[in-house]
Amino acid sequence: MQGFSREPGTHGPVDQVPPEGLRKIYRWAALIAVGGFLFGYDTGVVSGALLFITRDFRLSAAEQGTIVSVLLVGAMVGALLAGRLADAIGRRKAVALEGAVFIVGTAIAATAPTYWQLLAGRVLLGLAVGAASATVPVYLSEISPTAIRGRVLSANQLMITVGILVSYLIDLAFSGSGDWRLMFALGAVPASVLTLCALLVLPESLPWLVRKGRWTQAHEVLALVLPKDEAERVATGLRHRDGGHAPRPGWRTLLGPKVRPALIVGVTMAVIQQFGGINTIIYYAPTIIEKTGLSASNSIFYSVFIGVINLVMTIVATRLIDRAGRRTLLLVSLAGMAVLVGLLGLSFIAGWNSELSLLCMILYIAAYAGGLGPIFWVLVGEVFPPSVRALGSSTATTTNWICNFAVSQAFLPLAAAIGQGETFLVFAAICLCGLLFVARFVPETKDRSFEEVDAALQARFGRSGPAGDDTGRRARDRSRI
Template sequence: MQGFSREPGTQGPLVRLEAGGKRKIYRWAGTIAVGGFLFGYDTGVVSGALLFVTRDFRLSAAQQGSIVSVLLLGAMTGALLAGRLADGLGRRKAVAVEGAVFVVGTAIAATAPGYAHLLVGRVVLGLAVGAASATVPVYLSEISPTDIRGRVLSANQLMITTGILVSYLVDLAFSRTGDWRVMFALGAVPAVLLSLGVLLTVPESLPWLVRGGQWHRARAVLCRVMPREEAERMVADLKERQGQGPDGGGAQGRSRARGRRALLDRSVRPALVVALGMAAVQQFGGINTIIYYAPTIIEQTGLSASNSIFYSVFIGAINLVMTIVASRLIDRAGRRTLLLVSLSGMALTVALLGISFMAGWNSELSLLCMLLYIAVYAGGLGPVFWVLVGEVFPPASRALGSSTATTANWISNFAVSQAFLPLVAVIGQGETFLVFAVICFLGLLFVARFVPETKDRTPEEIGTALGARFGRSRPGPDRARTGADRTGGGH
């Protein structure tokens, strides 16, 4: 809700969101970000549950792999559909629906009598994970004042890493009994809280309401975080800038009519290139191969991997701690700085990890390289990607843009996870990590050339900065700043 703070170069009501209003924003963000927690929990819990599912259902190696990877396939589809769902129903109802899908998928998985039913449950969970991963950053973006936008958006990644860590702890807690059904079933609790929480406590996004001309609801949202007189003044200013009366609002309909073709518009293409590029770099830099195959990698260092769940908890804890560090820095140091530092550190540490395997260094050094790699990823690229997805697109294209970038992220995730072990078999484990190092270095060059700083910038300013980096002196006509942009459009 960007209009809550005074922005450079804007005219109109001098409104500032006070501390009480910001506290409400943080509470709303915490509720919305439960979608990120479910993302992390349902992708992480299978690592421990699969040990016992395999025993009970006598799964082959191929079936075990499919239980893991089918969620990624479902997530691709869910992310692809999320943009239209969020634009059609609104952000609030879309997230509530996604919470309900989490509940359904959890119920199918936890009660599965056999392999086929469990596979169906994982597909449904994948749909929910993918849709939430695309919708939650947009929703967080559009409730955020400019000065705390990065911190609010980074709550998504913070909750993802928390969900992963909690899933590992749940796996550890039930590893003695081997009750994998309970491991899955516990995911229903945050899913119910997500649906009820957003419906009962969180308002609809202000930019979505403004673009739809729903002025009474927009006024009600503003009154929840600022004095009524300030809210009235802002609504009057927004109506004037929108050039429409209380019942107007064709902008949202026109945006939906254009569909994904709008992302190819000359004014939106730079944002699309940046979002897709960062989606690919985040995955092809190798992070999920380390997360998914950590016990295997640790075993290769010569250390015992008999307690693989314990190692997963340790790695999850590092991931969470460094994500907290990043959330503290993101509105101070900026997105671009964190990306450059993170990718530099990732390139160096994964290269050293590769060399350690090739040179036969002692196991402690190899393990240290792996842990440092996870730390520098979680302190930069991990959370910043999700922040950028919520920032770089113009408001009218944000939901579809986030949906498209998130789909690309899941496709990249699936491709890397499927290719890792075959690539290791062909060229060797150390050499494969060197390939990841090269990709991280190329990602560093991509960020240095094409990704602008978005901290404290309005949608118009971000569009101008993107245009300059792609060789355009001025933004295109679609970047003309509307009242919806000023009220949040998420920036």
Template sequence: MVQGFSREPGTHGPLTEVSPEGQRKITRWAAAVALGGFLFGFDTGVVSGALLYVKQDFGLNSFEQGSVVSVLLIGAVIGATSAGRLSEGLGRRKALGTIGVVFIIGTAIASTANGYLMLLAGRVVLGLAVGAASATVPVYLSEISPTMIRGRLLTMNQLMITLGILIAYLVNLAFASSEMWRAMFAVGAVPAALMVAATVWFLPESPQWLISHGQADRARRGIASVTDRATADALVARAQDRIAAERRKEEERKENSGPGDRGARKLFTPDVRPALVVGLTLAAVQQFGGINTIIYYAPTIIQQTGLNASNSIFYSVFIGVINLVMTLAAIRLVDRAGRRIMVLVSLALMAVSIFMLGLAFVVGMNSVLTLLFMVIYIAAYAGGLGPVFWTLLGEIFPPSVRAEGSSVATAVNWVSNFIVSLAFLPVASAIGQGETFWIFAGICVVAFFFVGRYLPETKGRDPEQIEAALQSRFGRESGRRATHAG
């Protein structure tokens, strides 16, 4: 809390050790707020099975099918772009509660749709909630996480995303025989209601937000509830000093550059620019590496190997299980192995496996080999780039622009998602499905070299140390002078 019980700059021990009971309390808060991640996964995954029956009921052509999937992403871009101001204005807790209400409204519209246009409207509303949740949850988790378990708690968001996808696949399977696609969508109202209830009765406000909005006493009480009073006083005092210093720097920038949007302008300052470049690039790569062509179209892809619709949904459940299992493995590794090595290994394995998946379609391998390559690809993604991207999103931006930085990076993630998901079927029809997967493999290779050059390790580091390491990677003088900046 207050920047993760962070270390003093230049030291090697944590400022404080959170009590076991305090860690359990923080973990419960993280699990509750990660319901936003669960809904993110559920509402992006459930359409893969529902689409097989919606297209029959509404007589959808290939463009309309693609738009039912991808229109959620338009809403997500808007939601992600708005999330920074929403969470800064209302506070993280109230913003999350508002997002939960929007999830409920979108679910109601989609599950009662009487035609194509109403279904599109429901998916847009769900997209607003999905985008806002994907930008806000990592910020909140980062701001309540002690340094020693920060990676695990931030990775919990991806765990809940993958759990949401798996549950969506299982829900699809449960209703496949009856072809009840409305029920598939409607199940999402349950976790949305739980999310709203958690924000009303359970979750505290982020101490970082409270301090930056002049409510230091509330922040102090919240921190003291998981540690001790002396530590709470020290952390609040340090946060206040940092916020005061950042505001002085901002006043100097205003005098030099004139009026403008404070959050947006600060993202382009020399101190923040390396974090912005890394964040936006990883946000794009996570989607242009091809993951959601598998998540959204898994049943459709498997069906093209010769299996019927019900069997395609059944086999897609295995993909969801592997996704969940490997995310659990990533949670155990992220605070041990480190973020950078996990992303590098993940990208290398993704490149090889999706290349082989493309080859399977080009030469006509059987459905077992096709499914095998899909599973390996999902395992590589879920064990590295998938969860670690969201971890890094909560770490690389300085506290003063974390909400804005997360919002912009998440918006780029959703724009990339939209482009890939909308273009996948038409491009695959034009040049071949296997050749399309080879494009994704090439992007993974380029991303591997980018990460090797520009992404520093963030494990166990405070914001000051992470900023210095990023500056060093981008060849800036302040980074080269910093210690432990590699």
């Protein structure tokens, strides 16, 4: 928890959490990251199910597209509402409610007798996906000691990739029977696990309890991971520092000069993650595979292959993120993505060997999964002040979903207008712009408290940290490295 990391002004900050406490934090992270699994599962399962839904409901091309895209629309709304919800009722109850919406949406989709009821189920699933994608990184950030925060926050993206891979495997397993209802229905299992764990197992976020002035509960949460005397000391220090009930922040707070650098970083990284072309590369993967003449031309089977690459490289990123740092992985990832998607575009334009196109595509996916993919979600949980973390995460996540929808709708018309290869060159240019943005404006957040991250952010945006704050000056010096 942020209360477990070094925070200026805390009376006797906790430098280390005992091993038993760390094990509990890892267990909580694994349970809450089931929300990430559902994000991946419900966005991925439709790719195989749609083949059989189209047959049963005799869908037109437009109706097929709506079944897929309506989840993105729901996710935009869910992400937008999630910040206010998590601030109002707490992170734990918000996640439990999101799990319940997953269950209801799954039930409606799996039993839908008509196209319109299936659409309603997909809208509810979208609301839950969007809300969970905004809430889970906030909770993970707020239960994480500084030294392991990167690994804990990476659990979200790791479980997203696991969810996608499992959805592809489920699609493959039921492709023979064509039972798309069961493909959807199995999502109720992790949704039930998430809801029950949020209600019965997970503690509330310590920073949220502190801001609400719930000191008895805050002490109980500290006692779960710290020895009794240490928990009492930290709880007393937090109470002396933070005093009473904090007012609920509004949207205007995000635009204030103090928070604006974090907002710019969160929103810009959301845009770069989507407009870098990852979803459209995956969309074109079966076409590229088909040109190579490989036997893996079946789209569902090939999706499994893509899912494995995505998962393996996300695991690599999770192992490296608290060692190499966020900034280093981002720079390497964006540089690799720019080069590889540029080469992919040239291969289409020049008609190069199709095996080279396939190699570029696979390496591009690996570069994305090893850096930009997971680190966006890590930064969302790290750069915003604790008082507006849920609201900031909600804003950045909503931007991510809006861009996801925009890219999915614009790609085919753009490719038809200027050519497939030229469109990939546009993605390369966006990745290059992202590389320059990270180099100039995104500080390293590894092993830093929020105060240090904030001071580094302010320095990169040409602003001074708090007057007389030696920690801020040290962070600004380090941010220039």
